[in-house]
Amino acid sequence: xxxxxxxxxxxxxxxxxxxxxxxxxxxxxxxxxxxxxxxxxxxxxxxxxxxxxxxxxxxxxxxxxxxxxxxxxxxxxxxxxxxxxxxxxxxxxxxxxxxxxxxxxxxxxxxxxxxxxxxxxxxxxxxxxxxxxxxxxx
Amino acid sequence: xxxxxxxxxxxxxxxxxxxxxxxxxxxxxxxxxxxxxxxxxxxxxxxxxxxxxxxxxxxxxxxxxxxxxxxxxxxxxxxxxxxxxxxxxxxxxxxxxxxxxxxxxxxxxxxxxxxxxxxxxxxxxxxxxxxxxxxxxx
DNA sequence: GTAGTGTCTCTAGTAACTAGAGGTTCAAGA
DNA sequence: TCTTGAACCTCTAGTTACTAGAGACACTAC
Numbered sequence: 001x002x003x004x005x006x007x008x009x010x011x012x013x014x015x016x017x018x019x020x021x022x023x024x025x026x027x028x029x030x031x032x033x034x035x036x037x038x039x040x041x042x043x044x045x046x047x048x049x050x051x052x053x054x055x056x057x058x059x060x061x062x063x064x065x066x067x068x069x070x071x072x073x074x075x076x077x078x079x080x081x082x083x084x085x086x087x088x089x090x091x092x093x094x095x096x097x098x099x100x101x102x103x104x105x106x107x108x109x110x111x112x113x114x115x116x117x118x119x120x121x122x123x124x125x126x127x128x129x130x131x132x133x134x135x136x137x138x
Numbered sequence: 139x140x141x142x143x144x145x146x147x148x149x150x151x152x153x154x155x156x157x158x159x160x161x162x163x164x165x166x167x168x169x170x171x172x173x174x175x176x177x178x179x180x181x182x183x184x185x186x187x188x189x190x191x192x193x194x195x196x197x198x199x200x201x202x203x204x205x206x207x208x209x210x211x212x213x214x215x216x217x218x219x220x221x222x223x224x225x226x227x228x229x230x231x232x233x234x235x236x237x238x239x240x241x242x243x244x245x246x247x248x249x250x251x252x253x254x255x256x257x258x259x260x261x262x263x264x265x266x267x268x269x270x271x272x273x274x275x276x
Numbered sequence: 277g278t279a280g281t282g283t284c285t286c287t288a289g290t291a292a293c294t295a296g297a298g299g300t301t302c303a304a305g306a
Numbered sequence: 307t308c309t310t311g312a313a314c315c316t317c318t319a320g321t322t323a324c325t326a327g328a329g330a331c332a333c334t335a336c
Contacts, residue, residue, distance in 0.1 A: 037314055141283080158323075
């Protein structure tokens with residue numbers, strides 16, 4: 001049996017976050033000691049590792065909830081799980097695309113100004129003030 | 139003079155968001171009609187366009203505050219503005235890097251499962267449960 | 277004058293935590 | 307067995323950048 005701190009160390013999930021996951025229904029309520037402290041078993045540890053890994057991959061709490069539900073029904077089709085993963089992937093790709101466009105624009109803006117001048121002539125400020133100076137859409 | 143709705147249309151910033159920016163100190167308090175409604179002038183419009191553009195580029199409210207402060211002092215060195223832009227750029231690059239790693243991992247996970255099987259054998263779920271199945275760090 | 281739309285303030289909600297207060301429990305050493 | 311200090315408990319509130327809704331008032335066109 002692990003205390004919440006022990007679980008935290010093993011999974012690298014902070015203690016208040018573990019309690020938060022419990023409140024959100026991602027973790028089921030663990031046993032308690034006589035003194036009301038949480039004690040987790042191996043299943044709890046595994047479950048939390050799953051959550052941590054999915055969060056690291058950017059899955060939302062909601063998506064993780066659905067995945068956990070599926071885990072609980074091994075006989076059910078895994079189409080939903082596949083869909084969640086694919087949707088997460090397209091999310092990530094959309095974000096990358098957008099960030100690339102921003103990167104280009106920021107490079108252009110930053111290059112125009114070395115920080116040596118005064119704010120009146122600053123290219124950074126001018127670029128932000130006037131969208132027409134931009135080369136790309138964003 | 140523009141009403142808040144007029145300003146919203148021209149800048150594509152939603153009305154409640156404009157009020158929010160005012161509350162946050164990004165926009166100075168505009169004149170009011172006798173009936174207490176906001177009326178903006180050209181300077182207000184320009185300022186809001188600046189904010190909108192910077193937000194679209196991912197600058198935080200805090201960063202924008204600093205940039206606006208600089209705009210107000212045309213004689214001051216623009217080093218701070220340059221630093222903010224550069225830091226924003228490295229932020230964006232870090233995010234891209236991380237997202238690329240996630241993309242790779244998600245592609246791998248998704249490929250392993252076509253959604254046809256049952257959840258018990260689902261590669262998506264197995265991958266999430268066991269970090270050791272991952273090829274990359276994240 | 278009245279109808280309909282726009283605007284006002286205020287409160288509360290979102291996602292996914294994080295921080296802090298004030299109090300209790302546990303485990304190890306004396 | 308007692309004590310001490312770290313770990314734990316619950317609860318509330320704060321974070322970022324908004325968004326939604328309630329209930330009331332203002333403005334504009336007919």
